[in-house]
Amino acid sequence: MQKKYYQPEFETMPAEEIKKLQDQKLVKQVRYVYDNVKYYRDLMDEKGVSPDDIKSTDDLYKLPFLKKDDLREAYPYGLLATDLHNCVRIQSTSGTTGKRVVAFYTQNDVDMWEECCARALTAAGADDNDVCQVCYGYGLFTGGAGLHGGSHKVGCLTLPMSSGNTDRQIQFMMDLNSTILCCTPSYAAYLGESLREKGYKAEDNKLKAGIFGAEPWTEEMRRDIEKTLGIKAYDIYGLTEISGPGVAFECEEQSGMHINEDHFLAEIIDPETGEVLPLGSKGELVFTSLDKEAFPLLRYRTRDICILTREKCSCGRTFLKMTKPLGRSDDMMIIRGVNVFPSQIEAVLLNNGYAPNYQIVLDRVNNSDTFEINVEMQTEDFPDAPKDITTKEKKLQDAMKAMLGINPKIHLVAPKSIARSEGKAVRVIDNRRRYGITI
Ligand code: ADP
Ligand code: ZN
16 A cells, blocks of 8 residues: 555654654663774773763764774774674675675664665655565675665565666566666666667556665756656665665655654764764765664764755655765765775785776766776886787786676776876776766
């Protein structure tokens, strides 16, 4: 049966009540973290703040920040707040220089995360009459698992396709009458083109809505996808450290994503000074989990730049809204939905005997990211026979694929042919910016 909200008691809770709920949960969560996570207890002790100093969300600013580097340093168990035997799941972001960020979940954590995804699906109009095709990757990546769980909670008939094999995706979509599509926006665009190439028109499929996230996309791209697939396209935001997709989701207004505030407390800070900024300001998004058991994080700096607003929304939800991420305050790139850091590429080059003289060139062709790396050959290798160069390029490409999970095109170029700059090396040429892609 079609419901407007998955959990109306929270999603439409008056703002003052949400604040009260957050106050209570925060006090508990801080005490829990202090008692169970030595890594964060040390940070609090260092800052001279004790759990007794946190009486409500107004005291949040007193707590120390957590950064991605802390998560790497504490890898793998340093931020775990409960015994491993209480945990039922591990998920992970893509790795950097071999050290991945892993997140742990108890069954309650998984339920909470899946409920957040169920809220997103319900906001997109999904119910137990729907066939929900999930083509986010399954595995350590949170996309597949999160939407899969949400789809079960809503009662959709779930098609756990995972990513890739476009012909099979299309066959199942048409034969099994998929009505909801979950994947990255670039894959949605690709699916749309593939359907068109096979001679299908928008009205030939039964799809009515899509939930697309994990990477930046533009309003133009949304309109394109909506037209080719004949659907309404919704954005969804999340990050593994905080749970996964569903931290925030779009409603029918399509004007920003509602943050699930009963579980996640959001702040905007100045990325340079760490100062908390008022609603409406552009800055770095910081999250504090309010009721996580295995991997609670307090004041986690996402590095995503966005704006938060609390305005009346026509959907009736009272949760804060965040804009799409407008950029990042670190050097992470998102390529085909995968997080990639230049440091990972440098590590592969060094391991394979190359100097770190390289340039990454990104572009978007047919709505899909292209990813090329120009790498300078060592002087002693130059000039090699073209056949040898091709072999070396292939070897380096395989090593990159093993580290990053995605395949770049490698070009070995002559020594000293990549321009040296006076200041910071220009490592990344991101031509996707001309399409409005800012990350
Ligand atoms: P995900 O499964 O969401 O990709 P990761 O933890 O691998 O999770 O990556 C999280 C990062 O992905 C976020 O910090 C943000 O930069 C980016 N991201 C996630 N969702 C979106 C979205 N809807 N729009 C833009 N960027 C997004
Ligand atoms: Zn709304």
